[in-house]
Amino acid sequence: MSGFTGIAVVTGAGSGIGRHTALALLDAGWAVALAGRREQPLQETAAMADAKATTLVVPTDVTRPESVDLLFAAVRDRFGRLDLLFNNAGTAAPAVPLEDLPFDQWRSVVDTNLSGVFLCAQGAYRLMKDQDPQGGRIINNGSIAARTPRPHAIAYTATKHAVTGLTKSIALEGRRHRIACGQIDVGNAATQMTERMTAGILQADGTTAVEPTMDVADVARTVVHMASLPLEANIPFLTVMATTMPLLGRG
Numbered sequence: 001m002s003g004f005t006g007i008a009v010v011t012g013a014g015s016g017i018g019r020h021t022a023l024a025l026l027d028a029g030w031a032v033a034l035a036g037r038r039e040q041p042l043q044e045t046a047a048m049a050d051a052k053a054t055t056l057v058v059p060t061d062v063t064r065p066e067s068v069d070l071l072f073a074a075v076r077d078r079f080g081r082l083d084l085l086f087n088n089a090g091t092a093a094p095a096v097p098l099e100d101l102p103f104d105q106w107r108s109v110v111d112t113n114l115s116g117v118f119l120c121a122q123g124a125y126r127l128m129k130d131q132d133p134q135g136g137r138i139i140n141n142g143s144i145a146a147r148t149p150r151p152h153a154i155a156y157t158a159t160k161h162a163v164t165g166l167t168k169s170i171a172l173e174g175r176r177h178r179i180a181c182g183q184i185d186v187g188n189a190a191t192q193m194t195e196r197m198t199a200g201i202l203q204a205d206g207t208t209a210v211e212p213t214m215d216v217a218d219v220a221r222t223v224v225h226m227a228s229l230p231l232e233a234n235i236p237f238l239t240v241m242a243t244t245m246p247l248l249g250r251g
Contacts, residue, residue: 005029006083008227009075011062011120014041016191017141017219018088019048024220025084025227026053033075035060036089062089062116072123081131084227085124087117088141092193095152095202106155113159114166121170121181128179135178135231139223140167144187144239144247151202164237171236180234182226187241189216203246214242 008025012018013034022032022045031054034042039059046055058074061067075082091112093105121138128136146164149157163183170181188197190213197211222240229235241247 006227007031007033007075007079007081008084008086009033009035009071009082009120009124010086010088011035011060011116012089012141013045014038016193017186017189017216018086019045020216020220021086021088021223022055023048024217024224025086026050026055028224028228030084030227031055031079033058033071033078035062035071037061062120063111065119068116068119068123071120072127076127082124082127083136085120085136085138086141086223086227087120087124087138089116089120090141090143092153092156097152098154101155109155109159113156114162117163117166121166125170125174125177125179128174129177133178136180137227137229137231137234138170138174138179138181139226140170140181140183142167142183142185142237144185144241146183146185148247151204167236171234178231180229180231182235183237184219184223184226185237185239185241186219187239187247188213188245189219189242190214191216209246211246212242212244214240 008030010018010022013022014036025032026049033056034045035058036042042057056078058071060071093109140163142163143160145157146160167183200208200210203209226235
């Protein structure tokens with residue numbers, strides 16, 4: 001695929017961080033496979049790209065192994081290889097106390113944020129390991145919650161902590177196959193998912209406070225930077241956050 005920076009897969013590409021990152025990669029010269037549950041938002045992302053950009057729309061349920069297999073088969077058939085996976089698809093449960101969280105909502109978050117990340121990483125890893133030239137890069141979307149929890153967010157926090165373990169394990173096992181793996185932890189990027197920050201959100205001390213957000217485009221630019229490194233270099237963990245959000249010291 002001469003003429004391209006590389007071939008990328010972005011999950012959760014129909015909105016938010018995924019959409020902005022896919023567009024930033026396309027602008028940087030990547031060909032991008034857009035993956036997500038619903039086809040229409042993916043098509044809308046593709047329509048926002050420059051007319052010369054190369055996209056592949058693949059509706060994908062990351063919680064289903066067979067759907068993930070079809071995603072990476074489509075990438076292999078269209079492009080012949082894979083250079084980057086931005087493992088971004090995620091969800092959260094309603095903000096309720098631990099004792100009130102229904103198991104089905106816990107399970108939904110685990111299936112998407114943990115099992116889905118694993119399945120996509122596995123699919124990308126297999127492709128990257130077997131292709132010639134060998135190798136590629138996987139970037140997992142962790143979260144500030146991968147290190148520091150919020151009140152009433154046990155499912156999201158637990159799965160994002162687990163993503164850190166996945167990142168470390170993939171980076172370790174990928175060494176021998178030229179597969180680099182890193183994680184971006186994002187704090188309060190302005191997306192539909194963080195709209196409640198601007199109306200006030202529960203703090204650890206029991207108060208409610210409006211939290212600052214940052215432009216989601218800054219997250220996209222950061223992912224493009226991580227992706228642009230040669231495989232001989234890797235950023236294992238990187239945090240990008242709204243400067244004045246209550247993280248450092250949590251208040």
